[in-house]
Amino acid sequence: MSDGKVSEDSILTPENRWEIMKAFLHEKGLVRQHLDSFNKFVTLWIKEIVRELGHVETNQPGVYVEFLDIKVGEPEFKEIEGNRIALTPMVARIRNLTYAAPMTLTVALYENGIEVTKQEVPLGDLPVMVRSEIDPTSRLSKDELIKIGEDWRDPGGYFIVNGSEKVIVTQExxxxxxxxxxxxxxxxxxxxxxxxxxxxxxxxxxxxxx
The missing domain is CATH 2.20.25 (N-terminal domain of TfIIb)
Structure with missing residues (x-):
């Protein structure tokens, strides 16, 4: 490109574009954008939201509650008896459960600038994207996945809600x-x-x- 014009050699042909697309899909797969977005949400964004909220004032002067940290556990479900049992994607599908993990928020109560008490407060359950960083199956080998009834070729990138697989439609x-x-x-x-x-x-x- 010497005179401001694009040379014919620098223009991608349809064949070139297909090769680029194949290389991209081979490296990233079809659901990488879903996994990357969810991983960023659970590792960064929810912590930034807590940090942004900061603290909550009470009706008593000098007394406030400060939000310190938020944590997401591993997928589990609560039995009728009250016991919490580790959950896998296949069990969630079969038993019509939501593949979710408990969230807890660490809070501290301050009075006149002095910390009075600190504790972890349950916030609820967060649906876990299959094969995301907080999904234990993302760290299993091929044989381990087969053992728990999972397809080792499954790329993930979706949620399991009440036993049904749900995907978020990509938006530009x-x-x-x-x-x-x-x-x-x-x-x-x-x-x-x-x-x-x-x-x-x-x-x-x-x-x-x-």
Whole structure:
């Protein structure tokens, strides 16, 4: 490209595009975007949300509750007798259960700036994406997966809710906190427009400048 024009050699042919697509799917698979997004959520985003909330004031002056940390355990379910039993994806499918893990929040009670007590509070159960970082089956070998009734070729990337496999439909969206500049619509007094999706934990709003 010497005079500002794109040479024919630099243009991808349909055959080239198919080869690139095959290489991408071979390396990433069809569900990598689901797994990456969920892994980021459970390892980073929920902690940022807790950090963003910070603490809660009480009706008593000088007394407040501070949120310290949030943890997600391993998948389990509660029997009628009250016992909690380790859960696998296959058991969840067969028994029409939700493949989920308990979440706990560590909180501390402060009075006049002095910590009075600290404890872990149950928040509920979080559905676990199959083969994600918090799914124990993601760390099992081929033989171990077969032993518990799992298909070792299953890439995961879905949830099991009441025994049914559920997948979140992928949506295309603009990257957060980045400015995108485009030509204005034909007939407009403006020459360009700028758009940014301003986002932080628990907050998201689009901003458009003409």
């Amino acid at each position: 969206d603009l990257a957060h906190n980045r400015v995108f500049v485009d030509y204005a619509k034909e007939g407009s007094n403006m020459t360009h427009t700028a758009k940014v999706i301003s986002a932080s934990p628990g907050y998201r709003v689009p901003i458009i400048l003409d």
